[in-house]
Amino acid sequence: MRQRVVRVALTAALVAVVLLAVPLALAIRSSLYADQRATLERAALSGAVRVSPDYTTGDPVELPAPPAGDHLGLYDTHLRLRAGSGPRTGDAAVREALGATVVRAHSGGDLVVVVPVSHAEQIIGVVRASSPADAVHDRVLAVWAVLAGACALALTVAVLIARRQARLLAGPLEDLSRHSRAVTAGDLSARAAPSSIAEIDQVARTHNEMLHSLTELLRHERDFAANASHQLRTPLTGLQLTLEAGLAQDDDARLRPALEEALATTRRLHGTVEEVLRLSRPCGLPGPAPADTELSRLLRETEARWHGLFAGDGRRLECERRDVPDDVRVPGTLVAEILDVLLDNARVHGRGTVRLTVRDLDDVLAFDVTDEGEVEGDSARLFDRGHTGDGAGEGIGLALAHDLAVSLGGRLSLTSRRPAGFTLLVPVGQDEPGEAGGRGRP
Template sequence: MRQRVVRVAVTAVLVALVLLAIPLALAIRSSLYADQRDTLERAALAAAVRVNPDYRTGDPAELPSPGAGERLGLYDPELALRAGGGPRGGDAAVRRALRGVIARDRTGGELVVAVPVSHAEEVIGVVRVSSAVSAVRDRVLLGWAALLGAAVLALTVAVLVARRQARVLAAPLEDLSRHSRAVTEGDLTARAAPSTIAEIDQVARTHNDMLHSLSELLRHERDFTANASHQLRTPLTGLQLTLEAGLAQDDDRLRPVLEEALAATRRLHHTVEEVLRLAGSPGPPHRTVPDRPVARLLEETEERWHGLFAQDGRRLDCAVQDAPAGVRVPGGPVAEILGVLLDNARTHGHGSVRVAVRDLDDALAFDVADEGTLRTGPARLFARGHTGAGTGGTGIGLALARDLAVSLGGRLFLAGGDPTTFTLLVPVRQEEPAGQSGPPLG
């Protein structure tokens, strides 16, 4: 911004200088030439009044001394030089002056003024005064040099003033930018300081008000997350303990039901943990999400969802196409994303559902496809609150799955609409021998 302010100011000054300097330079030139002609005319008039009318009969003609760089001469009506200096024969200016008018001319590198000498209403001679054009040209060049110096001085002052004003204007904006970067890095206590510029102060106040509103909104969301964390974890833990206590009772009739309920409760507990992790829930330090082999993950997914699809008379196939057996993925989040996609396929899809895993070197691609047709746009499909019943898409589930994928450094997207196919990309790492460790690939 500083450079832009300086450029604007300098451009404005340059335009003003050009618009003023060119007419002023022409005025200086015209004025100096006119002044020199006026000086020559005054000298010629002063000499004309001193000319003796009897100079033609032999009396000496008394002429004043010419000025520096000037030549002064007296010519008779026959254009002959009778006294002083000048060309031996009268020129065009002398001939015009013999007609009783003051003549001005520029010839032979000289400025010439010729004044008629009259006696008894008769022109008896002409006084001619001349000076070199180069002398006037030198004065014009000096005037132009002074004008250029003044323009350079004005431009220098303009640049200095513009730079100072640019600093004054840019400083509060740069301060606002620093505070915005601090907010981006997580410091919600940063506030923009007031300045002396009303418009920038208005922007700063709006920024601070917006930041205050965002801080309050985030505080409410943190409080809600903390409350949800407590209110959900405690009953789920109690329910798990109750089911485990029921399993301790040796009742073969209730054991399958209790085991299924306990498995569902554990899945619900894992789902709550993933949602709270994604929301940045306060509380105990976050533990690293454990990795699981992709083959084992698909087996668990098929065990969980096979019966549900079978109840609807539909088929579920899970297959690892070319991924090595040692490839591991974050178990909980990937299982939750696959659960959302399979639930979406069961609710809104048609026909058989296939889950396939493809190896992409540093990532795995999980493809979940059914035999339905999707007509909803991808942007609307992942929008929270949108439900796509009958079109293959749903709202908050897909949005949550997408956020979970991003939290893993992966991506969830719609790969095809006919048939409906969702693809989940997940960075992976190879299972390493015991005693070796290294960072995840990708």
């Protein structure tokens, strides 16, 4: 910005100097030439008043001495030089002046002024005054050089003032930019300092007020997530302990499958609460989740949870793997949560057979969830919180699944509108020898 301010100021100063200096230079040139012609005319008139009518009969004429380098001469009506200095024979200017007119002209590189001398209403001769035009030209160049120096000085002063003003203008904006970058990096305590420029101070105050409001909003949201998670943990833990105690004491074989399913659902809900709390923590995205679940087990549990629900709706759920090793591990809780959102979305909004396919893409696992329905609405806003394509639902599930995928370092995207298809990419990697608890392929 500083360079831009200097360029603008220098351009404005240069335009002003050009608009002023060029006409001034032309006026100075015209004035110097006019002054020289006026000087020659005064010298010629001074000589003319000294000419006696008897000079034609031999009476000597005493003309005033001209300045060094100039000429002053008396010519008769036959164009002959009778006194003073100048060409021995009169030139065109002398001939024209015999017509009773004052002549101002250039002749042979000289400025020439010729004044007629009259007696008894008749022209008896002319006085010719001349000086080299180069002398005037040199004076014009000298004055132009002084004018150019003044212009250069003016431009230098303009640049110095522009640089100082650029520092005054750009400094607060650069400070505001640094604070904005600090906020982007996660420092919500950064505040812009006041400056001496009212307009920039207003922007800084607005920025600080916005940042304060944003900080408070984030604090309230984090507090809500923490409070909700804390309040859910206790009853979930109590329910889990109760179910475990019921499994240990109950001998009724008919109740045991229901208790086991309720316990598994409770554990998954407990894990979901932990992940939601982890997502609400500050300092950017949470750290990577551990790859703690084998893929084969994850698929079995997912199919077991959703097979009955789809069967109850008269629909089929097909799960398959394509060239995926059995020992691949993934973050079980997060991936299961995302798959549950996609399968629930397919059950509520889709139709026909639902297929869950896992593909091995070297360092990435691709989870494809497809059905025979169609995705409606704006696909660009499909993962926006609160947006629903067909008006049904709260518009939270896909947004949450997208956030969970990002927290994994992966990506969730719509890959087909008809038939409807979503793909979850989950990065996996080889564990280094000797590492424990790593994610990826053991």
